[in-house]
Amino acid sequence: MKISVSVIILCIFLSSCQTTSVRKNIVQFSEIDRPNDEAISNSQDGYRSRIQRRKSQSRLYVVNPKGNAVDFKYEQNEKSLILEKELSEGYILSYLFYENGVIKYNGKAKDGRFNKNINDETLFFTHSTGKSITSYIVGHAICEGYISSIDEIIDWPMMSNTLYQGQRLRDLLNMSASDRHTVNKNSSRVMGSNKHHRDMGLDKIAALLDGTKKQGTHIFYNNVLTDIIANYVVFKSGDKYNDFMRSIFQNKVKIKYRISYEKHKMTPSILKFSKYWGKPETQASYSYHMTRTDFLRVAVAMMKDYQNQTCVGKYLKQAQALAISWPKYFPYRQKKTNLHSYAKKYGAQFYFDFFGMDDRNIFGTIGLNNQNMLIDMDNSRIIVTNSAASGWDQTVFMINPIRDGVIPK
DSSP, X not given: OOOOHHHHHHHHHHTXXXXXXXXXXXXXXXXTOOOOHHHHHHHHHHHHHHHHHHHHTTOEEEEOOOSOOOOOEEOOOOOOHHHHHHXXXXXXXXXXXXXXXXXXXXXXXXXXXXXXXXXXXXXXXXXXXHHHHHHHHHHHHHHTTSSOOTTOBOOOGGGTTSTTXXXXXXXXXXXXXXXXXXXXXXXXXXXXXXXXXXXXXXXXXXXXXXXXXXXXXXXXXXXHHHHHHHHHHHHHHGGGHHHHHHIIIIIISOOSSOEEEEOOOOOOBTTBOOTTTTOGGGTOOSOEEEEHHHHHHHHHHHHHHHHHTOHHHHHHHHHHHTOEEOTTOOTTOSOOOOGXXXXXXXXXXXXXXXXXXXXSOEEEEOOTTTOEEEEETTTTEEEEEEESOSOSOHIIIIIHHHHHSOOOO
8 A cells, every 4th residue: 555755753752643545635544543632633624625515626525404404402422431541542433322213322422622623513424324325325226216126137328247247136236236346445546546536527437447347256255346336327217316315314314414425526437438427327435524413313314114114114124134144244253343344234235134133123324434334223222433544443332232231331
């Protein structure tokens, strides 16, 4: 991995970094990083600057709130020394414990730690939790009739000469699309390119994948594929896409604050502009910018759909039923910083069958540095975390509390 000189100097100066992923001056801490407050603060400042930069470049897809958000009910936080310590000096920036319509623990990083305090208007990147949100959007697209079913066969002119044409949508959602040979997983570079996949339009990605065929059958978890799914929804919904997205986030989720995602850059397809250049189906992505309580609103909407057996709820149940074995299930590992180590199955961009809770209907979403949601469909219990780095114990802060309904003491 190439690391810029400025980042190396910053890491040495702060004595807080070991390995980082860098994209246009944005530092994303890796699993082994142990950043101090200054490094975390600089990273948060960088995220805010990136959002503003994408907005100025017209590379931000935005859904504004409608003004119909329902405020949550709150109980006074129970005493939790371990949570208070983590929020005072650890990596968790926000911790929400929700049960039966009430937020029973509302934790935010201690004021004064960073250049800007964490509050209810702070935007967090969903990172790969956005994959699960994209799947939820697919469920709505099925229920609205834009997509026929989870087993719809991909028939997409822009992708017609790639390995995705003719595959079941389900296989894309399950990350079993036989595309391991097309993407460098560590860098999100598509074969034949030295650019991040969002620094090019999906039409260029389609051109890079021209003539590819399926290879292998195992799960290949990667970022490019979910952006392909997001753009498939754009293609299928056509000129109704904007109304469709507003309907989900404004009328179903009832967001309180603006949500957005970064659009792909418009680029020529190889050496020429393709006929799809600049079209909406080349620009969508899965990683949203969202506030802590709107994370929770999305989780609550998913839970209510599932419990009320709405059309979208039936999609979620189907996703759960069609989930496949997750190869990284390893709950006994000494390192307990990865929530996905506790999931036995993966389906439609969600994690299922968590360690010690095989008989429970629990949906998990996981984003870089633990932007996580655990949704207990049986007990109306949800935990949402936003975090600067992954160095905290998932059993203590997520698995045990969701299992027992008690915050860590």
